Amino acid sequence: xxxxxxxxxxxxxxxxxxxxxxxxxxxxxxxxxxxxxxxxxxxxxxxxxxxxxxxxxxxxxxxxxxxxxxxxxxxxxxxxxxxxxxxxxxxxxxxxxxxxxxxxxxxxxxxxxxxxxxxxxxxxxxxxxxxxxxxxxxxxxxxxxxxxxxxxxxxxxxxxxxxxxxxxxxxxxxxxxxxxxxxxxxxxxxxxxxxxxxxxxxxxxxxxxxxxxxxxxxxxxx
Amino acid sequence: xxxxxxxxxxxxxxxxxxxxxxxxxxxxxxxxxxxxxxxxxxxxxxxxxxxxxxxxxxxxxxxxxxxxxxxxxxxxxxxxxxxxxxxxxxxxxxxxxxxxxxxxxxxxxxxxxxxxxxxxxxxxxxxxxxxxxxxxxxxxxxxxxxxxxxxxxxxxxxxxxxxxxxxxxxxxxxxxxxxxxxxxxxxxxxxxxxxxxxxxxxxxxxxxxxxxxxxxxxxxxx
DNA sequence: ACCCACGTAGTACCGCGGTACTACGTGCCC
DNA sequence: GGGCACGTAGTACCGCGGTACTACGTGGGT
Numbered sequence: 001x002x003x004x005x006x007x008x009x010x011x012x013x014x015x016x017x018x019x020x021x022x023x024x025x026x027x028x029x030x031x032x033x034x035x036x037x038x039x040x041x042x043x044x045x046x047x048x049x050x051x052x053x054x055x056x057x058x059x060x061x062x063x064x065x066x067x068x069x070x071x072x073x074x075x076x077x078x079x080x081x082x083x084x085x086x087x088x089x090x091x092x093x094x095x096x097x098x099x100x101x102x103x104x105x106x107x108x109x110x111x112x113x114x115x116x117x118x119x120x121x122x123x124x125x126x127x128x129x130x131x132x133x134x135x136x137x138x139x140x141x142x143x144x145x146x147x148x149x150x151x152x153x154x155x156x157x158x159x160x161x162x163x164x165x166x167x168x169x170x171x172x173x174x175x176x177x178x179x180x181x182x183x184x185x186x187x188x189x190x191x192x193x194x195x196x197x198x199x200x201x202x203x204x205x206x207x208x209x210x211x212x213x214x215x216x217x218x219x220x221x222x
Numbered sequence: 223x224x225x226x227x228x229x230x231x232x233x234x235x236x237x238x239x240x241x242x243x244x245x246x247x248x249x250x251x252x253x254x255x256x257x258x259x260x261x262x263x264x265x266x267x268x269x270x271x272x273x274x275x276x277x278x279x280x281x282x283x284x285x286x287x288x289x290x291x292x293x294x295x296x297x298x299x300x301x302x303x304x305x306x307x308x309x310x311x312x313x314x315x316x317x318x319x320x321x322x323x324x325x326x327x328x329x330x331x332x333x334x335x336x337x338x339x340x341x342x343x344x345x346x347x348x349x350x351x352x353x354x355x356x357x358x359x360x361x362x363x364x365x366x367x368x369x370x371x372x373x374x375x376x377x378x379x380x381x382x383x384x385x386x387x388x389x390x391x392x393x394x395x396x397x398x399x400x401x402x403x404x405x406x407x408x409x410x411x412x413x414x415x416x417x418x419x420x421x422x423x424x425x426x427x428x429x430x431x432x433x434x435x436x437x438x439x440x441x442x443x444x
Numbered sequence: 445a446c447c448c449a450c451g452t453a454g455t456a457c458c459g460c461g462g463t464a465c466t467a468c469g470t471g472c473c474c
Numbered sequence: 475g476g477g478c479a480c481g482t483a484g485t486a487c488c489g490c491g492g493t494a495c496t497a498c499g500t501g502g503g504t
Contacts, residue, residue, distance in 0.1 A: 094356055109331060114349075122349035123356050127339035134316055134345050160481065171428045174461070186483050193462065203490090204461075206393045208430050209439075217431075382451065396491070408453050415492065425460090425492075 002119045003030045005048040005076070007039040007065065009057040017052060020108055027115060036060025036068075043069045043076050049119045053098070055082040055089055063092045070097030077118040081111075090129055100124040154214060156198050162216075164191040165199070168207050169217030224341045225252045227270040227298070229261040229287070231279040239274060242330055249337060258282025258290075265291045265298050271341045275320070277304040277311055285314045292319030299340040303333075312351055322346040376436060378420050384438075386413040387421070390429050391439030 004027055006017045014032045021027040031046045033039040035057045043051055051069060055062040066078045077099040082089060090101050099118040102111060103126045114124040125133060157165065167177045174192065178185045192204060201207040211217035226249055228239045236254045243249040253268045255261040257279045265273055273291060277284040288300045299321040304311060312323050321340040324333065325348045336346040347355060379387065389399045396414065400407045414426060423429045433439035 099353075110335065113332065113335075117349035121353065123352040124349045125347070125352055125356075127336075127344035127346045130345040130347055131321075131343065134347075158480065171431045183481090184483055186485085187481075189462075190483075191481085193464095196462080202462095203393075203395075205427055205430055208427055209393045212434050380450065405451090406453055408455085409451075411492075412453075413451085415494095418492080 001025075002027045002050060002115060003046070003048040004028065004115065005031045005033065005039070005042055005046055005051045007033040007036075007051060007057075007062065008054040009034050013054070020111070021115075024112060026112065036062065036065035039065045040068045040072070043074050044072065047074065048076050050115050051076045051078045052115070053078050053080045055080060055084065055093070063089070063096050066093060066098050067096040077121070079114055079118050079124070081106075090125075090133070101129060102126045103128065154199070154216075157195065161191055161195050161198070164188065165195050165207060165211055166216060168192060168195070168204050169211030171208065223247075224249045224272060224337060225268070225270040226250065226337065227253045227255065227261070227264055227268055227273045229255040229258075229273060229279075229284065230276040231256050235276070242333070243337075246334060248334065258284060258287035261287045262290045262294070265296050266294060269296065270298050272337050273298045273300045274337070275300050275302045277302060277306065277315065285311070285318050288315060288320050289318040299343070301336055301340050301346070303328075312347075312355070323351060324348045325350065376421070376438075379417065383413055383417050383420070386410065387417050387429060387433055388438060390414060390417070390426050391433030393430065 004021055006014050006021075006029055008014050008017070011034075014034075018029045018032070021029050030048050031042045033042050037060050039051065039053065039062075040060075051066075053062040053066055062080060062082070066080065069076060069078060078097065079100040079102065080089075080093045080098045081102050081104055083104045093101055099121075100114055100123055102114050102124065106114070106126065117124045154162070163181070164177065167180065172180070174185050174188045177183070177192075178188045181188075192207075195201075196203070196207060199207065199210050201210055208217065226243055228236050228243075228251055230236045230239070233256075236256075240251045240254070243251050252270050253264045255264050259282050261273065261275065261284075262282075273288075275284045275288055284302060284304070288302065291298060291300060300319065301322040301324065302311075302315040302320045303324050303326055305326045315323055321343075322336055322345055324336050324346065328336070328348065339346045376384070385403070386399065389402065394402070396407050396410045399405070399414075400410045403410075414429075417423075418425070418429060421429065421432050423432055430439065
């Protein structure tokens with residue numbers, strides 16, 4: 001039995017969800033909330049398996065409520081459910097820690113399947129949104145780990161040179177790299193020079209960009 | 223009516239899919255293939271709406287077959303279906319152009335819903351995999367467009383300075399920036415200096431990293 | 445009329461980064 | 475033993491990058 005907290009500012013909408021979820025043995029609506037603040041309070045009080053969260057609500061919206069519920073360390077998984085499929089909403093919701101994002105025009109089986117999935121720790125995204133998310137994903141992750149070795153420029157680097165490149169990617173100066181690896185600055189210069197020549201970069205700045213391109217360096221890895 | 227090409231090296235598996243898909247009015251299996259090469263050929267010949275693709279196959283595997291079908295510009299959408307949920311497979315399949323990735327332990331309704339979704343251009347990912355994909359997504363996209371304005375360092379920049387920062391993020395030298403914006407190198411230096419001071423970077427390299435951190439610069443945006 | 449933010453531009457100076465060399469020790473493979 | 479790849483280190487040189495100033499025009503707000 002999966003316990004559910006329904007959050008939506010429209011009573012009729014909540015009623016619909018309650019009817020649907022209570023009509024199957026698998027789920028049970030244990031509470032309702034009409035806005036974000038109430039959702040946060042009831043999530044803490046009722047500790048439901050799943051919170052069915054609307055985004056557009058007066059006062060605290062669903063995104064903020066999701067953020068707080070997740071931040072509070074509640075065991076509840078949040079499944080965001082909205083009529084709007086705007087990219088900003090999807091991103092914001094997922095960044096807030098939502099386990100799923102479905103559209104309200106989903107068929108009942110899809111909603112139930114979604115609740116089932118998030119209740120066991122999986123995540124779901126409406127197919128219509130997945131397409132765009134994947135496109136974006138491909139944009140941000142142009143090359144993934146498996147492809148690294150395939151890049152001839154990278155594979156020509158020795159282990160030491162790859163270490164140096166990573167350090168350069170962190171924005172370290174030659175002196176800092178020398179200090180970190182306990183080397184002379186001359187040696188670091190030699191390594192950096194060889195790296196630049198091998199990867200075809202004219203200066204360390206393009207080496208940094210190169211490192212980011214290939215996923216060798218990543219934001220906030222310092 | 224959605225036409226489907228079933229690709230799997232195990233005859234019994236193909237048989238199972240055929241029975242399932244032909245048992246509903248919505249889908250019809252128009253062909254079968256036992257390995258990648260045959261899949262590519264039949265996709266071109268039969269032009270099915272959806273290709274149900276296994277990954278593990280003798281000879282050409284499902285990933286490569288997917289890549290070729292997509293590259294050939296076929297109208298078919300590829301839905302990868304496998305027993306293995308290894309990250310490498312998922313990434314490789316999606317990068318190859320697959321519209322979906324489901325596990326073979328999916329329930330019949332889920333499979334049918336998946337076929338329905340990809341046939342109309344949407345994308346689906348098995349809930350169990352979506353979780354990991356989202357985690358990774360969050361890793362690569364630590365800050366998204368909506369958050370940019372919230373960073374006090376960025377919002378303190380003037381429009382011109384923000385342009386300059388983007389240019390620096392591309393790895394351009396002061397001279398190149400000057401040429402691009404038709405400015406003197408002195409002016410560029412002045413701008414860059416102010417940008418560094420405002421964002422708290424000691425040199426342009428850290429400015430590049432800063433730009434990547436905030437998503438102002440992105441891989442392969444040149 | 446005044447000031448302020450912004451964009452523009454200059455000079456002078458210093459230091460780090462990058463290049464071009466040379467050089468040597470170690471481990472490995474023929 | 476000889477050769478090769480690799481990591482280490484040095485010297486010498488030059489130029490771009492960054493800092494510290496000063497300076498001026500323009501548009502907007504008081």
